Amino acid sequence: MIETINLSSAIQEAYERISPYILQTPLIYSPYLSEKCKGKVYLKMESEQYTGSFKARGSMNKILCLKDRGITKNIITASTGNHGMGVARALGILGMEGTVVIPSNTVQAKQDALQAYGATINIHGDDCLISEQYARQLSEEQGWTYVSPYNDAEIIAGQGTIALEIEKQLGVFPDEVFVTIGGGGLISGIASYIKDKHPTTKIRGCQPALSPEMTLSVRLGKYTTVKNQETLSDASAGAFEEGAITYPLCQQLIDDFTLISEQEIADTIRLVLAKERKLIEGSAAVAVASLLRNPPK
Numbered sequence: 615m616i617e618t619i620n621l622s623s624a625i626q627e628a629y630e631r632i633s634p635y636i637l638q639t640p641l642i643y644s645p646y647l648s649e650k651c652k653g654k655v656y657l658k659m660e661s662e663q664y665t666g667s668f669k670a671r672g673s674m675n676k677i678l679c680l681k682d683r684g685i686t687k688n689i690i691t692a693s694t695g696n697h698g699m700g701v702a703r704a705l706g707i708l709g710m711e712g713t714v715v716i717p718s719n720t721v722q723a724k725q726d727a728l729q730a731y732g733a734t735i736n737i738h739g740d741d742c743l744i745s746e747q748y749a750r751q752l753s754e755e756q757g758w759t760y761v762s763p764y765n766d767a768e769i770i771a772g773q774g775t776i777a778l779e780i781e782k783q784l785g786v787f788p789d790e791v792f793v794t795i796g797g798g799g800l801i802s803g804i805a806s807y808i809k810d811k812h813p814t815t816k817i818r819g820c821q822p823a824l825s826p827e828m829t830l831s832v833r834l835g836k837y838t839t840v841k842n843q844e845t846l847s848d849a850s851a852g853a854f855e856e857g858a859i860t861y862p863l864c865q866q867l868i869d870d871f872t873l874i875s876e877q878e879i880a881d882t883i884r885l886v887l888a889k890e891r892k893l894i895e896g897s898a899a900v901a902v903a904s905l906l907r908n909p910p911k
């Protein structure tokens with residue numbers, strides 16, 4: 615298992631490495647959610663990040679590390695969109711070359727955005743896990759460098775820089791943090807840093823009920839997959855690969871899990887738009903919906 619304290623140090627190094635290439639996103643106070651919960655609630659607006667997602671952090675950290683090792687071309691990854699855009703942006707900024715494999719159900723807007731960043735796109739399969747497996751196969755057959763969306767310590771360290779920013783912006787560590795889970799890279803990074811620096815903070819894992827693999831795997835104590843269905847939280851949809859380093863990290867660091875229905879996701883997107891004047895995607899709504907599942911708690 616990767617030691618949390620080692621990841622915490624790697625996150626601090628990643629922050630120094632990627633700071634020239636990313637935005638420090640706003641941490642906004644929500645009067646509405648704070649009143650509902652009788653406490654202070656803040657939203658970390660990674661939707662304001664370059665490419666519209668936190669994935670720009672991990673991708674930039676990984677691609678910078680590859681460049682430092684002299685690897686500048688024949689890079690391949692798989693993504694439902696956000697990770698792919700992060701990789702494509704990083705490659706473009708650093709003058710490197712690569713391919714993004716995406717499943718056929720990737721929303722058209724994300725496909726268009728990938729093309730706008732100049733990525734070479736390869737459409738394969740109807741699930742992100744199938745796309746990942748195909749990208750891995752190509753990397754092995756062609757000798758290319760595969761970049762996992764989540765199963766990579768340098769990706770996780772990049773995502774974890776969000777926690778470091780939250781600490782700087784609040785001046786203290788929060789009592790609880792709600793994080794949406796897909797493959798687990800985001801929550802592994804955030805939780806690794808926060809649990810190392812402030813172990814009493816509760817980390818709440820949030821997933822769509824139609825794509826619950828990490829939740830089920832941790833609850834059952836073994837790698838578990840189910841047939842995925844389409845969800846409004848498309849950015850967190852799909853299974854994670856067996857043996858992923860995020861699984862033991864999630865076992866170790868997450869205090870509890872919540873599964874969110876499609877109706878809750880839709881209602882929360884509308885609520886955040888009405889109350890905060892922010893249009894968020896489904897995966898962000900999953901975290902807010904988890905908070906609203908039991909506001910007094």
